[in-house]
Amino acid sequence: MGSNENTQASNAHLTTPTRLTGAEIVWATLVGEGVTDVFGYPGGAILPVYDALRKFPIHHTLVRHEQGASHMADGYARASGKVGVVIATSGPGATNLVTGIATAMLDSIPLVCITGQVSSKVLGTDAFQEVDITGITLPVTKHNFLVNCTEDIAPAIRYAFQIAKSGRPGPVLVDITKDAQQATAIFDFAAAKPRPYRPHPMLHVDDVELEQAAELIRNAKRPVILAGHGIIESGAMEQVRTLAERAQIPVALTLLGLGAFPASHELNLGMMGMHGESWVNHAIQEADLLIACGMRFDDRVTGTIGTYATKAKKIHIDVDPAEINKNVKVDVALVGDLSAVLEQLLPRISGRDGAAWLKTIDTLKGASAVRDIKNLPDDGHLYAAHVIHDIWRITGGNAIVVTDVGQHQMWEAQYFHHEQPRTLITSGGLGTMGFALPAAIGAKTACPEKEVWVIAGDGGFQMTSSELSTIAQEGIKINIAIINNGFLGMVRQWQEFFYDKNYECTPLISPDFVKLADAHGIAGHTVRTRAELEQAVNVARSTRGAYLLNFMVEQEDSVYPMIPVGSALHEMIRRPGKSPLLETPEDK
Numbered sequence: 001m002g003s004n005e006n007t008q009a010s011n012a013h014l015t016t017p018t019r020l021t022g023a024e025i026v027w028a029t030l031v032g033e034g035v036t037d038v039f040g041y042p043g044g045a046i047l048p049v050y051d052a053l054r055k056f057p058i059h060h061t062l063v064r065h066e067q068g069a070s071h072m073a074d075g076y077a078r079a080s081g082k083v084g085v086v087i088a089t090s091g092p093g094a095t096n097l098v099t100g101i102a103t104a105m106l107d108s109i110p111l112v113c114i115t116g117q118v119s120s121k122v123l124g125t126d127a128f129q130e131v132d133i134t135g136i137t138l139p140v141t142k143h144n145f146l147v148n149c150t151e152d153i154a155p156a157i158r159y160a161f162q163i164a165k166s167g168r169p170g171p172v173l174v175d176i177t178k179d180a181q182q183a184t185a186i187f188d189f190a191a192a193k194p195r196p197y198r199p200h201p202m203l204h205v206d207d208v209e210l211e212q213a214a215e216l217i218r219n220a221k222r223p224v225i226l227a228g229h230g231i232i233e234s235g236a237m238e239q240v241r242t243l244a245e246r247a248q249i250p251v252a253l254t255l256l257g258l259g260a261f262p263a264s265h266e267l268n269l270g271m272m273g274m275h276g277e278s279w280v281n282h283a284i285q286e287a288d289l290l291i292a293c294g295m296r297f298d299d300r301v302t303g304t305i306g307t308y309a310t311k312a313k314k315i316h317i318d319v320d321p322a323e324i325n326k327n328v329k330v331d332v333a334l335v336g337d338l339s340a341v342l343e344q345l346l347p348r349i350s351g352r353d354g355a356a357w358l359k360t361i362d363t364l365k366g367a368s369a370v371r372d373i374k375n376l377p378d379d380g381h382l383y384a385a386h387v388i389h390d391i392w393r394i395t396g397g398n399a400i401v402v403t404d405v406g407q408h409q410m411w412e413a414q415y416f417h418h419e420q421p422r423t424l425i426t427s428g429g430l431g432t433m434g435f436a437l438p439a440a441i442g443a444k445t446a447c448p449e450k451e452v453w454v455i456a457g458d459g460g461f462q463m464t465s466s467e468l469s470t471i472a473q474e475g476i477k478i479n480i481a482i483i484n485n486g487f488l489g490m491v492r493q494w495q496e497f498f499y500d501k502n503y504e505c506t507p508l509i510s511p512d513f514v515k516l517a518d519a520h521g522i523a524g525h526t527v528r529t530r531a532e533l534e535q536a537v538n539v540a541r542s543t544r545g546a547y548l549l550n551f552m553v554e555q556e557d558s559v560y561p562m563i564p565v566g567s568a569l570h571e572m573i574r575r576p577g578k579s580p581l582l583e584t585p586e587d588k
């Protein structure tokens with residue numbers, strides 16, 4: 001950890017050009033970019049960089065597997081809006097990062113990953129721990145660099161930061177040869193500044209397009225705003241809210257958009273898509289106008305494209321021109337940063353009477369649509385929905401929840417109501433099991449004052465559970481809820497619906513998670529009934545250190561509604577009548 005002395009030394013480097021080793025330049029540049037925390041794992045090809053760390057005021061979290069480092073940096077970036085930074089060695093250290101880099105790429109998360117590389121003299125000779133990591137990560141990074149000369153280190157890292165956070169964010173990798181780390185060069189932070197970012201030539205919205213969009217909004221009878229992750233990345237929450245309120249337009253959210261519009265807002269419909277609320281999907285299918293704000297019409301959101309919202313005109317606002325007309329053909333495209341585009345659009349929008357359409361949607365919802373399940377009778381079984389709903393209720397929703405991938409992830413989206421952006425951290429596009437525990441460490445590092453909960457499945461938790469050690473070493477307070485259903489539940493659900501209940505390779509034996517936590521000096525408790533739930537959550541919250549709760553939930557429960565792959569958005573499988581969790585009139 002940095003001392004005052006280190007801070008002064010590195011600040012001096014930033015203002016006065018100084019001769020430094022390449023390794024020192026790495027850290028000095030990171031300090032200059034405002035970095036305070038990095039996540040990494042050492043090895044031969046990056047050792048000079050590690051050797052220089054003690055001179056700089058940067059906190060390094062030692063992970064247990066490099067995949068954990070890339071997820072931690074990702075969680076850090078999602079929680080804070082800053083760029084997450086990863087350090088790893090060459091060869092296996094670098095390849096272990098790939099899943100985390102791809103996870104960040106698919107969800108547009110800004111990362112800078114710095115890897116050591118073999119010395120430039122032996123590049124291409126299959127030297128010890130040499131892999132072509134720039135080649136390997138080319139398709140899953142926004143950009144990458146191989147740096148083999150000390151003078152290029154600072155400009156490359158500064159450029160990497162600019163690329164990672166500008167336009168549509170994403171991960172950038174900087175691979176630095178060992179000899180470049182060892183040699184010296186003059187470090188001139190100011191001179192290493194990249195040229196100003198020149199936005200894509202299409203990033204310009206003209207009056208004609210704005211007027212076309214405004215006209216469509218003014219004339220719409222059944223409009224829906226599709227609120228995506230781009231709202232959070234752009235910081236456009238206020239503008240979207242103004243648009244919705246001013247024109248009385250209901251808002252449907254993507255998984256990654258949850259939190260971009262307050263869950264309790266009367267115009268919030270809930271999540272759309274494969275496991276979205278039925279009334280949301282019906283509203284989209286009935287709409288005559290969709291206003292897509294920073295969302296990319298993922299296949300989990302549209303169902304079959306040919307049957308998607310056929311009655312609706314579409315406006316798409318997105319910073320990435322490549323997203324326009326990629327999946328869904330649109331009538332008006334406004335390409336640019338969402339908040340800037342909405343600032344230009346809003347003056348053209350005045351009050352609209354949306355009452356009739358909102359009333360129609362209310363009818364679609366039915367009477368019991370609130371998923372407030374705490375009053376349902378206790379049949380002696382513990383359902384994941386109860387667990388998640390209670391964590392939401394007991395925390396008052398004031399927590400950052402980091403999920404893994406599977407059924408529990410969908411139940412979190414349905415039963416934890418997010419009021420604020422950056423309070424749900426989840427892998428959407430790649431759907432990476434093993435994400436939750438390390439990403440939560442990153443989120444807690446970024447926001448130490450916030451309450452952080454992991455909600456993970458018994459399967460995914462085991463993929464990165466070695467990071468419990470990192471929690472112990474860092475002394476981090478995280479609450480961990482394992483939704484233990486004894487199955488790779490989401491796959492089991494597909495087997496139940498589409499493969500005649502042939503539960504091939506999905507029943508799962510797990511270690512005693514409480515003992516596993518205990519082995520790391522982390523307290524824990526197993527919960528089997530609803531009656532124990534509230535007290536267990538309270539104990540976890542009030543315990544000073546990290547705490548693990550192992551919830552033994554109903555094994556063969558499924559997530560409803562569900563749109564089967566290849567079906568239209570309105571062709572949902574509904575919850576069968578035998579379940580105690582009936583919530584809408586359509587469940588039967």
Ligand SMILES: Cc1cc2nc3c(=O)[nH]c(=O)nc-3n(C[C@H](O)[C@H](O)[C@H](O)COP(=O)(O)OP(=O)(O)OC[C@H]3O[C@@H](n4cnc5c(N)ncnc54)[C@H](O)[C@@H]3O)c2cc1C
Pocket residue numbers: 106107108167168169227228229230231233234253254255256257271272273274275276293294295296297298300301317318319320323336337338339405406409410427428429430431432490
């Ligand atoms: C098991 C599982 C089930 C799932 N089920 C569902 C489901 O039922 N419903 C659902 O919604 N999702 C579901 N998902 C998630 C889904 O796969 C996608 O990840 C998600 O729908 C993408 O949401 P998005 O388009 O809002 O975000 P991203 O994929 O992150 O896209 C963000 C968009 O915003 C744009 N953008 C970024 N910054 C800006 C800016 N400054 N200004 C303007 N635009 C910007 C980007 O260019 C991009 O087009 C599921 C995932 C898993 C793993």
Ligand SMILES: Cc1ncc(C[n+]2csc(CCOP(=O)(O)OP(=O)(O)O)c2C)c(N)n1
Pocket residue numbers: 404405406407408409430431432433434456457458459460461483485487488489490491
């Ligand atoms: C790394 C990885 N491997 C495989 C999958 C496919 N997959 C998606 S959900 C799932 C099951 C998850 O099981 P568990 O973690 O127990 O969560 P549950 O669905 O039971 O809540 C699997 C195997 C994946 N998403 N990620």
Ligand SMILES: [Mg+2]
Pocket residue numbers: 457458459483484485486487488489
């Ligand atoms: Mg499971």
